[in-house]
Amino acid sequence: MSAPLAEWPVSPFVAVADYDVGRTPARANPEYWDQSADVVPWVTISDLRAYGTVSATKESTSQLAFDSVFRGKAVPAGTLLMSFKLTIGRVATLGMPAVHNEAIISIYPKPGMDQRFLGYYLSQVDYGELQDRQIKGNTLNKAKIDRIPVPVPPEPEQQAIADILDAVRRAIGCERDLLAATKALKQAVARKTFTKERRSDTEDDTEREAASTGWIYERIGDSHIVSSGGTPSRSVPEYWTGGTIPWVKTTEVDYSVITETSEHITQRGLEGSAAKMLPVGTVLLAMYGQGVTRGKVARLGIEAASNQACAALQASNDAVDSRYLYHYLAYQYDELRQMAHGGQQQNLNLDIVRDFPIAYPASRENQVEIIELLDALDEKSRLHGARIPILEILFESLLSALMKGELSATDVDTSQFDLEMTDKGSAA
Numbered sequence: 001m002s003a004p005l006a007e008w009p010v011s012p013f014v015a016v017a018d019y020d021v022g023r024t025p026a027r028a029n030p031e032y033w034d035q036s037a038d039v040v041p042w043v044t045i046s047d048l049r050a051y052g053t054v055s056a057t058k059e060s061t062s063q064l065a066f067d068s069v070f071r072g073k074a075v076p077a078g079t080l081l082m083s084f085k086l087t088i089g090r091v092a093t094l095g096m097p098a099v100h101n102e103a104i105i106s107i108y109p110k111p112g113m114d115q116r117f118l119g120y121y122l123s124q125v126d127y128g129e130l131q132d133r134q135i136k137g138n139t140l141n142k143a144k145i146d147r148i149p150v151p152v153p154p155e156p157e158q159q160a161i162a163d164i165l166d167a168v169r170r171a172i173g174c175e176r177d178l179l180a181a182t183k184a185l186k187q188a189v190a191r192k193t194f195t196k197e198r199r200s201d202t203e204d205d206t207e208r209e210a211a212s213t214g215w216i217y218e219r220i221g222d223s224h225i226v227s228s229g230g231t232p233s234r235s236v237p238e239y240w241t242g243g244t245i246p247w248v249k250t251t252e253v254d255y256s257v258i259t260e261t262s263e264h265i266t267q268r269g270l271e272g273s274a275a276k277m278l279p280v281g282t283v284l285l286a287m288y289g290q291g292v293t294r295g296k297v298a299r300l301g302i303e304a305a306s307n308q309a310c311a312a313l314q315a316s317n318d319a320v321d322s323r324y325l326y327h328y329l330a331y332q333y334d335e336l337r338q339m340a341h342g343g344q345q346q347n348l349n350l351d352i353v354r355d356f357p358i359a360y361p362a363s364r365e366n367q368v369e370i371i372e373l374l375d376a377l378d379e380k381s382r383l384h385g386a387r388i389p390i391l392e393i394l395f396e397s398l399l400s401a402l403m404k405g406e407l408s409a410t411d412v413d414t415s416q417f418d419l420e421m422t423d424k425g426s427a428a
Contacts, residue, residue: 008405013148016113020075021142022100025065032065040066040074043100045083048092050123051169054081055095070099080107080119085139088127091119105145112155116162121150124399151403160409161402167414168395172388179384186377190331193370194359216319216362221354224325225314228287228350229306230274232265239269246304247275250286250293253310255330257301258284265305275305281322283313285329285336288347295336295348297329311353320360324367327374328358 013019022043025032039060047057066072074097075081083090085103100106107122109115130144153161220226229248232239243264252261265275278284282300286293288309299322306312315322329336336356340346361367401407 008151008153010149010151012146013150014146016110016150016152017118018108018110019105019145020108022102022104022106023069024101025061025069029065032062032069033059034062034064035060038063040070041096041098043081043094043098043104045085045087045090045101045103048081048083048090048104050090050092051119053093053095054098057098061099066099074099075106080109080115081105082107082119082122084145088138088140089123089125091123093119103139113150113152114155114158114162116166117158118150120162120165120399121403122148124403151405153405157409164402164409164412164414165395165399168391168398172391172395175384175387175391179381179388182377182381182384186374186381187331189373189377190327194328194331214362214366215359217357217359219354220313220325220356220358223315223317223319223358224354225316226350226354227276227312227314228274228308229276229278229310229312231307232269232273232275236269236272239266239272240264242266243269245270245277246302248284248298248300248304248306248310250289250296250307250309253284253286253293253296253298255296255298257299258304259301261304270305274308277303277305278312279303279314283322283325283329285311285313285348285353287311287349287353288340294340294346295333297326297333299323299326311348311350313353318364319362320358321364321367321371323371323375324360325358327371328360332356 025042027033039062041057042059042061043054043057044059047054061069066074075094077094077096079094081092081094081100081104083104094106107115107118109118125148127138127140130140130148152158234240240263243266245265245267246258246261247263247265248258248261249263252258265273269275270277278300280300280303284298284300284306286296286309288294289296313322313325315325336348339352339356340348341352361370398407398412402409402412
């Protein structure tokens with residue numbers, strides 16, 4: 001077991017690293033921000049992804065600013081950066097030569113101090129006792145940066161600790177990459193599956209096309225009952241108090257099977273409003289809502305009621321599997337949103353939903369094949385998404401324990417992370 005933190009030598013930051021504070025060229029001088037000629041990437045806090053690599057910046061300065069303000073000196077690629085104003089202690093590594101603003105320091109460790117260890121340590125320091133409270137927020141001044149206490153275990157121990165934390169960060173990155181790849185794969189599969197051009201306008205031609213291709217082209221209202229719910233009066237306690245009937249709001253319509261709701265209504269509330277019980281399998285579509293809510297869909301995994309902002313889609317015949325309809329409308333999210341109309345707050349309505357076109361295989365077996373493939377991709381996305389916060393918690397726990405010397409680097413086996421990444425990479 002390694003020595004606890006109290007037995008590691010502790011040095012002030014200025015003794016273990018040199019650092020430079022950045023600058024912001026005068027905004028009043030347009031020549032400093034001229035993008036028409038050669039430019040130099042200029043890093044701000046928003047460009048720093050914690051523990052990441054800065055490979056692009058939102059802004060760049062002109063060559064004139066680089067020569068005049070930064071004296072022609074760029075911060076080299078591979079340099080450790082840390083924010084010390086507003087958001088204090090966010091660390092990242094520069095992935096390219098660049099300059100940065102005055103809220104960031106570029107750090108150059110001295111011999112005997114591992115850069116990765118130093119970065120991880122600085123990210124978890126409690127700066128509360130050090131920081132000054134300025135009008136624009138929290139900040140550290142130079143004197144307090146100099147005095148940041150830094151433990152200095154033997155350099156091999158520093159490197160071993162950094163290796164462990166790097167392994168967990170790689171595992172987190174791998175999960176994020178696989179999640180993004182799985183979502184992209186699902187989108188590609190859905191696009192290939194659902195993009196069916198209607199080449200006919202008359203009913204006879206459409207019927208002939210369906211017979212020859214095995215696909216049906218119609219409006220949602222041709223095969224579904226489309227209705228909305230209601231909201232019991234909030235001023236009547238009997239409608240809500242002690243309620244056991246699940247009641248869905250548009251914020252809960254978010255590409256999932258709904259098995260619970262945040263609010264419930266009573267039987268009196270159901271009877272005293274436009275709300276109605278909806279069976280398991282009903283597809284819900286958010287007709288209006290803030291931000292990206294409008295156009296999202298979900299399926300009911302329980303019997304429930306919904307508010308008036310949800311369109312409830314129930315099959316009127318056996319032509320379309322509700323799971324197929326859910327996946328189809330999820331793919332058509334952007335198209336649905338474009339159909340909205342109104343004033344400042346554009347919404348969908350029941351007529352728009354009824355008239356929305358749908359294409360589906362006439363064979364239920366073919367629908368099920370599509371459902372099973374898309375469900376499998378959804379489940380793969382869910383698993384990758386679920387692993388990320390677990391790994392983040394593990395990382396924070398290891399970061400704290402290792403930096404305090406409560407856990408030795410030799411006590412941690414990182415091979416499981418490498419094995420998992422190999423298996424997931426091959427599976428992807």
